[in-house]
Amino acid sequence: MSNEETVEVDAIDLEDMLKCNLPTSRVKKICRLDPDLGMIASDALLFVTKATELFVTELAKASYTQAVLEKRKTIQTKDIDKAIATKQMFEFLDDALTDWPETESSRTKSQSAVVQESIAEEDDGIEEDVGENEEEESAVVEETEDAELALSESMVDSVADTPQMETGT
Template sequence: MAHKRKGKKDADITRMTDEEIRIMEEHVEEILSSQLPMGRVKKVCRLDPDIEMINGEALKLMTKAAELFIVELGRAANTNAAMEKRKTVQLKDINNCIKKQWTFAFLEDALDDWPKPETKKRKAQGETTVLEETLNGDGEEEDAEDVVEDSQENVVDDSQEPDETVPDSQEGAEQPEKVDRFAGQF
């Protein structure tokens, strides 16, 4: 009977020290760490009716894969925005990436139901906004004294408030003094 001799490479794999194993496990944990919350990825995975439970290790791999996918789509969209001389990535940049790159082609119908961004109406030339009128003083010209008088009319004067008294049904009872509603607040 011929015995097969173990090669040097085979011996190295089986003779790993505990320290080497610990270093490798830490390296794997570093690789699998993600900035995405695993709970959120788990909820997305459960949207598939075929998935009932997810193993913890599988969830870590799914989270890392989702993060890497988002990074790649973000880079492609950022490149598209830079080609149009913009710093801000817009929805149209993501759409262009999906249409132009085969790696994102599976997302082609994903943004069809996405709400369209609202367009802001620009003012016509010669129109001014309320803020500009206020700052420039072009609006209704009101004297500062009128504004002060109007604001003073709305101020409640404590000296004009009626005294709070007990209703007529308790005429024989002792009348309380004026109640200060604002006591202790200032």
Template structure:
């Protein structure tokens, strides 16, 4: 945490960067800052923070570290409106109460869980989107999520829900296809297409997480 905070201080010494999620959401904002040279030094993310860029290289790694640096800055410095949440607190409380050992829940606990789930959904969407782009696709597939999970052991707890075999079988099918897939969005404006697909991808993954929560 100290190392990540030091990186934050180094970033602030430079001209203030603008993290603009209007173009492509968090992925677009992180990619833009990374391209401008604002990506934190990946080597600073060690220990408990090593999972931030685990399984990623080059530009993809820079995008994820830029996103996480934004999250750190946001949590440490911004004023937060705790009445606004991306996920329903009632559903989160229901899951927490499913544990028979949980007798009482403080008012702050569901808020922290909601924020944690929001960050988790965003990061996993970005990792899956990176895999989709690497395969020249504009549509996020279940196999992209499986491939993203396979690149980091911090997602091992999801192995029963999204088996790693899916990523392997998809890679084999892609290899056999010999690169025959065609980009259906070739006539679309690149930035507009990226915005729409990232929003759609995040909505799909949010629905998946919602189902997992309801099953619990």
């Protein structure tokens, strides 16, 4: 193989490696949020976008692993939190989710727990009405879980389409 062919093959490999699924325009908007960053060259933006994509891919894989360990297919906030706690490369994100808003499904579950506690304190006659409420609440929880599953499946499909990266961990 001549030097020209090697350079051409290397250029093609580099182009394939730098193809991004994330829109560079969105990454550029995020970069503009930093007041210390004036301008960003297009090459630098491309590398930052690819690095962001690889980082999100690794975080998604680690979070999905945590969900699978708990015999679930849906990634939840607690899975992301555990992934951050267990992998050293995410150590800088420690406590990043402390102010994260409570999800709809967890609110529904806690409301269901309150309803069940009140049932225990009331007569048997009230239990029939609560049964209807539990069916409605379980339908809401089921819809939320279906939406979360669809989101996680699309994330997994997106991760599967990205080139694999070997990590040192």
